[in-house]
Amino acid sequence: MKTLLRVDCSSTRTGSHSKELSDHFEVSWRKTHPQGKVIRRDLIEERIPHIESNTITGFYAPEEEMTEEDKRATALSDQLIAELKEADEILVSGPMYNLSVPSALKAYIDQVTRVRHTIRVGEQGYYGLLAGKVGYTITTKGGYYKGTESELYDFYEPYVKTMLEFIGIKVKGQISLEGTSLDTNLTDTKAKVKAEIDQLIHNTI
Numbered sequence: 001m002k003t004l005l006r007v008d009c010s011s012t013r014t015g016s017h018s019k020e021l022s023d024h025f026e027v028s029w030r031k032t033h034p035q036g037k038v039i040r041r042d043l044i045e046e047r048i049p050h051i052e053s054n055t056i057t058g059f060y061a062p063e064e065e066m067t068e069e070d071k072r073a074t075a076l077s078d079q080l081i082a083e084l085k086e087a088d089e090i091l092v093s094g095p096m097y098n099l100s101v102p103s104a105l106k107a108y109i110d111q112v113t114r115v116r117h118t119i120r121v122g123e124q125g126y127y128g129l130l131a132g133k134v135g136y137t138i139t140t141k142g143g144y145y146k147g148t149e150s151e152l153y154d155f156y157e158p159y160v161k162t163m164l165e166f167i168g169i170k171v172k173g174q175i176s177l178e179g180t181s182l183d184t185n186l187t188d189t190k191a192k193v194k195a196e197i198d199q200l201i202h203n204t205i
Ligand SMILES: Cc1cc2nc3c(=O)[nH]c(=O)nc-3n(C[C@H](O)[C@H](O)[C@H](O)COP(=O)(O)O)c2cc1C
Pocket: 010, 011, 012, 015, 016, 017, 018, 019, 094, 095, 096, 097, 098, 099, 100, 140, 141, 142, 143, 144, 180, 181
């Protein structure tokens, strides 16, 4: 039985393009994994705090020397990492904000990128510890980037892929819906993107 962890981060509560696409992803994924389990983590419905000084102290404290305060300060990180570890496949879905990820997603990334838990420092540098898992991203953007001179300014997709792979998750697909503020035929464009999602899920079974 496979487990999908679905992470959403759009602040838009009604009519979110990225959530519509991740809903589609989830439905399509469930069709190919009828016995599968889906864990939903909406970073807006349940806020993830920024890491604080005591979180950092707890992250770097040797396991056997962790104080009660260290344990309290890292309890949420433990929970989020446990969810990632439980999942076989991870979907990160959200909108581009100011050329990058919404701050809610950055706060999440800071909570789950953690020495000894998701990364290890070895002689050759960093190693991701979540090997064997597959990642996907869905990104919605108001403008157009791919194949344009603005592509250089897309700090969302390359960043999320890099961070998932940094902790060991192999990114198998990055789907994007671009031009949500400009496209006059968004319904058709969305239908094409949904077909891409179906294809991606079908190809990675
Ligand atoms: C605060 C904010 C910042 C945004 N910044 C960008 C941007 O830098 N580039 C872009 O193409 N679209 C930008 N957008 C547009 C969103 O990425 C776009 O509307 C997206 O489709 C929203 O997806 P959602 O409906 O899932 O929230 C921004 C939107 C908001 C609300």
